[in-house]
Amino acid sequence: MRADAQKNYDHILAVANVVVTEQGAEASLRDIARRADVGLGTLYRHFPTREALLEALLRTGFDEFTAKARELETASSSDDALVSWLRDVVAFTGNYQGVVEAMMAAMEDPNSALHASCVTVRTAGTRLLTRAQAEGLARTDMDGDDLFSLAAALAWLGGQPSSAPRAEHHFNIIASAILTNRVSSDFRAQPPQ
Known part of the structure; x- marks a missing residue:
């Protein structure tokens, strides 16, 4: 994985950890992407x-x-x-x-x-x-x-x-x-x- 892609992946995962801890396993993927400041497509590229x-x-x-x-x-x-x-x-x-x-x-x-x-x-x-x-x-x-x-x-x-x-x-x-x-x-x- 390229360095920038790895950085995005790690950042999305860190934000997802916070959101899922707050909201549970059914947390909005859209909310995770928004809070990670990435597009929904970027989130789905890493986590389909x-x-x-x-x-x-x-x-x-x-x-x-x-x-x-x-x-x-x-x-x-x-x-x-x-x-x-x-x-x-x-x-x-x-x-x-x-x-x-x-x-x-x-x-x-x-x-x-x-x-x-x-x-x-x-x-x-x-x-x-x-x-x-x-x-x-x-x-x-x-x-x-x-x-x-x-x-x-x-x-x-x-x-x-x-x-x-x-x-x-x-x-x-x-x-x-x-x-x-x-x-x-x-x-x-x-x-x-």
Whole structure:
């Protein structure tokens, strides 16, 4: 990509990050182009579909979660690693209202622009889950698909105004349900507020 095209791409992506954070996954592409001070055609040259734009927004974060999972596989206890990774994925995904639905749909559609990124994140989480299961620290009746679905559910739930104040409580309940022998006070269910 030419330097000026790369600069436009990066700028559009930075503006899109702000707009999608403010307005959610269904944010107006026209508004993104206007706020980036580029024509709609320029936006579409870089991101031919809304899904392609979402994929680009999520890819950086998902790549970070994949790298973090690799580090966590050897750097911390398997239960701490799994919970740390899950918390980060839920928080990141929850920043973009409406993206959970797109992610879940992408998992079922190999032709989706989001599919590869979502599969990569699920695979990273699966490795952490499998390690915790092998050490007897996580329930064995779940798999990476279940973990991905629970992360998506927690992110969605945290984005609901009526549930947002209890997001940490909900996270603790799910983390405690995944782990079989958690002793850290961080994940005992907090009293309802």
